Amino acid sequence: MPRNWPLTPKLSRRFLLTLLGITIATYSVVYLFSVPFIKQKVFEIERDSSRLVLDNVTELASRMYSNVEGYRKQALESHQQKLKVAVSLTEAFIQTEFQSAEAALIPASKVREKVFSVIRKFKYDENNYIWIADYQGTLLSHPDPRFYGVKSPLDDGVAKPVLEKLLKQVRKEGEGFYAYQWNRPQQKQGLDKVSFIKDYPEWGFVIGSGVYLDDLEKEVQVLKQQALPDLRNALLKIKLAKTGYLYIFDAQKNMLIHPNINIDGTRFNTLTNPLSKQPIADELISIADTGEELHYLWDKPDDPGNYIYEKRSLVRYLPGFDWYICSSVYLDELSSSSELLSNRLLTLATVTLLISWILGLFFVGRITRPLEHLSMTAEKVQQGDLSARSNLVGDDEVGKLAHSFDSMVMRLENNIDTLDSQVKRRTEEMLEAHANAQRMKAVGQLAGGLAHDFNNLLSIILGNLSLLKDRNPSNEELNNFLDPAIKASQRGTNITHRLLAFARKQPLRPTTVQVNQLLTDTCVLLRGSLPSSITLETVFSDEALAVNVDAALMESALINLALNARDAMPKGGVLSLESSLCEFTQPQHDYDETVPAGRYVCLLVTDTGSGFNEESLQKAFEPFFTTKTELDNSGLGLSMVYGFVKQSNGYIHINSKTGEGAAINVLLPAVDYEANDTSPNKAPASSQWLKNQLALLVEDDADVRRVVREQLMSFGLNIIEASSAQEAEQLIKNIPHLDLLVSDVRLQGVSAGPLLAELFAAQGKSRIILLMSGYTHSVQIDGKQGVLTFPLLRKPFDKEALYDALLQAHHALIREEVHDQ
Structure with a gap:
């Protein structure tokens, strides 16, 4: 066979151009429909990642606030313990002085004056002191000279109601912690204060010591300021996309943390958004916790002062610290990953196109060129050259087809060479016998012999062509050659069939089927297929039940259900088939679909086998789903039953539990029975x-x-x-x-x-x-x-x-x- 350039034959050009067109069209469609979607999704993923990082940092700051609040509570409890200790020490000091004075016969008035003078000078923790007041509200001891020995000590009326209220509560409760407002020594402004006060009725006065809450708050602020460096170090290490970052400012628009040293630690209330010309701090505050993003123009570190780059910021507000935590990322960086992915897809499509072209050339050399040669040989035979041979050798379908074709042509040539002599000889014999019957018999024998030889040849050709087509169902170019060859073989088959009076079968059609008769016939078939360990029971309705279905398909469905039940009872059991008439006045909801009210024939197939587990029950009707391990099980039995039921306008339901058997209930619309031939075709489903x-x-x-x-x-x-x-x-x-x-x-x-x-x-x-x-x-x-x-x-x-x-x-x-x- 001559070795031509692969694109010379018309079939090769068509195949390669078609392959090229399909490949280009496929990747064009994939690119147009997939790449925009992928780019959008990648963009959203990048954007959502910045949201996630912002949420995590906000959560971290919230935990820091929780730690600060916990420290505030612990500090208050610690100061309260100190207050109790201070009052207890003062009590011990006074009691010791009174006992010493009593032993020395010193008057109590002098002892009291000494004690109050000493306590008035006592201080601890720098600013805390002890005070003593009698039941009339007179401060007997206080470090502030304005209050010492004075009843209703302040002219502005603040202290008097405070003392009266405190004395009433302490006299009633004996002791406790009390919150109120009081002046620092030598100051006039009232401040929040918490004091521990205890009543001493034997002495006729109360002793108290307190702590100003602003002192406690200063400690908390110190802890808060110590936490900022840790948070700063964490934020400066975070990158959003390529150069994006996080920053924090407070409600007074002071930039607490920012990676840009020119902005960090400054008050940025004068910076404006180039897009809106509004203060950017106000815009950031306005979108806090709204889920919206602020779009604005900004410069880049490698292009300072050029505010042309679009950015997006998302803001979270932290009420405890009164902070605003913001993310900031450049829009073009969010899109860079999606652009990179799109370029890689385009590169992959180009490489695939080249590979497809190379494979196409290889396919042309192995398949289409032999077919072209075989086609040219067939044209020679058609023109009368019975000596033409393809001489193609191979163990694939093309080689087998060529071998069969050459064999057919060779036999045809031999038969034609001998046909004339055989006809002449046999005709002479028939003429000599002068018997028409003998002549017809000879013709029949000749026709039969010829038909036998041709049928063998056509069997080879038609079988190989069918196998080749079955094994290459999606090869359109190959099938364009196979289909005419198959049709030609079938025309030859029709000729021999006419010689031998071939009869064709009629397809099955839906008819009115007498249900109990069909069940009886089915049971006869099943008894031969069931092992002796399985008992087949039947309970048929006494009524004349009829349905309008394809009888063969109905029988096939029943057989499938019965065989499934048999497989579920490997150790034996009971298989039951029941029929009954159901009349529903209300819709039923226990089946695969809602069953409208009406008359139905109910077919119930039950077994005592292993039943269905929860997963099997949900997937029972799915094609190819099976729990059996046999290699020859396709998993189509219940799928085919379901298809028959639905095509017959019916409904189906499985009631089963693992190890408790199964009951499959089929409803088919009932019809009036009309006697006709409902003998089912006993064709298996596959x-x-x-x-x-x-x-x-x-x-x-x-x-x-x-x-x-x-x-x-x-x-x-x-x-x-x-x-x-x-x-x-x-x-x-x-x-x-x-x-x-x-x-x-x-x-x-x-x-x-x-x-x-x-x-x-x-x-x-x-x-x-x-x-x-x-x-x-x-x-x-x-x-x-x-x-x-x-x-x-x-x-x-x-x-x-x-x-x-x-x-x-x-x-x-x-x-x-x-x-x-």
Whole structure:
């Protein structure tokens, strides 16, 4: 075959241009629809990350505030303990002085004057002191000369009501902590103060000591200022996007923390937003905790003073510290990641396009050029050159197709060379006999022989073409060559079928089905498929129940439910089928959909098996979902049941718990019964019934045998092959567990297929037998068991016809077993 440039043949150019167009279109659509979405999502992720960082920093500052408040509380408690200690020490001092004076016979008035004088000078913690007052409100001891020995000590009226209120509470309670306002010594302004006061009725006065809260607040402010450096170090290490940052200012617009040393520590109330011309501090405060972002123009560290770069800020307010915590990020930095991702996608698309083009060139060299050569050879044959050969060699579908084509042309050439002489010789014989019957018989034999040869050839061609198309369903260019070839083979098939009077089947249609009769027939089939450990029980309604459905599909659905129940009871149990008439006056909500009011036929299939767990119950009707571990289980059983129910305007419900069996309830709209033929077609729902069965294939033509083997294996069968009647006979005798026999009628010129079928049938029951032939309709032989009739499949056939023939053979076997029972 000449080696041309890959783009020279028209098919190659079309294929590569189509591949290029599809690739470009696909990535254009992906780019146009995906990249904007991805860019938007990446932008949002970057923006949300800055929000998250801001929220975390705000949470950190809130915890700092909580620590400060905790310290304030602890400091107050510590000062309160000191106050109690100070009053206790004063009490001990006074009691000691009174005892000493009593022993020395010193008058009590002099002792009191001495004690009060000493206590008036006593101070601790720099600013705290002890004071003493009698029950009339006179301060007997106080460090402020204005108050010492004075009743109602202040002219402004502040102290008098304070003392009266305190004396009443202390006289009533004995002692305690009390909050009020009082002046510092030598000052006139009243300040918040907390004092511990205790009553001493034996002496006729109270003793108190207090702490000014502003002293405590100064300690808290010191702690607060100590926390700022730690927060500053944490904030300066945070980067939003590439150069974004966080900063903090207070309600007086003092910048507490900012990475720019020119702004940090300053009062920035004069800075304005170039976009709005308004103070930027006011705008930041206005959007605090609103979730809105402030858009403004600012400069960059590498371009100072040029306020043209768009930024976004988000603000959180911390009431405890009266702080505003802000994030600041450049808008172009938020978009940089999405732009980088978009560029990488575009680069990936370009690389993929180049790889697709290279693979396309490789495909052209391996597939399309051989097909082009095969097409040119076919054109030569069409023009009458029967010596033309493709001479293509290969173990793929194209090589097999070329080999079959060359074989067909060679046989056709040989048949044409001998056809004239054979017709002449046989015609002379018929003329000599002067019998029209003999002449017709010779023509029939000639036609049968020719049909047999052509059917074998067409079987090879049609089988290989179908296999090639099945294995390349999405290859449109390849299918453009395969479809005409398949159609041509099918036209040849039609010619032979007309010679042999081929009959076609009619498709199934929905009919009015008598439910109880169909259930009875189904139970007959099921009893042969259920093990002896499973008991089949039936409870049918006495009413004449009818539904308008496809009878075959309904039976298939029931069989699927029964087989599922069987698999759920590996150790045996009870399988029950029930039918009843349900009339609902109100909508029902227990099924897969709400069931409107009306009349329904209820079909209930129950078992005592393992049941459904929660997950299985939720996914029971999903395609390909299965809890079984067998390799031949597709997980389509309940899906097909569900599809049948919904197509029949019905409803379904599963009631089950793990280990407690299952009850599947099917509702179908009831109709009035009309007597007609509702015998269901016993077709299984799929080829699963053939899975892993052992079949013997007998065919003397190696090419035909190879095609039929591939078709049988596609049904899940395990295949043993024989090329002669003698070889097949030995296999039948020596392998006791064969399930199927598929054999040609004529083997090496002898009608040996029926004899093999008789031998196979004699080995035992439940064996499926299918014979193949290119020129006969049926096969009957007189054997040891009487007249036997075997199903026959006419050549040529495709995979679907082979499967239908196996179904017919299967049904024939079931009917025979039912009849024997």
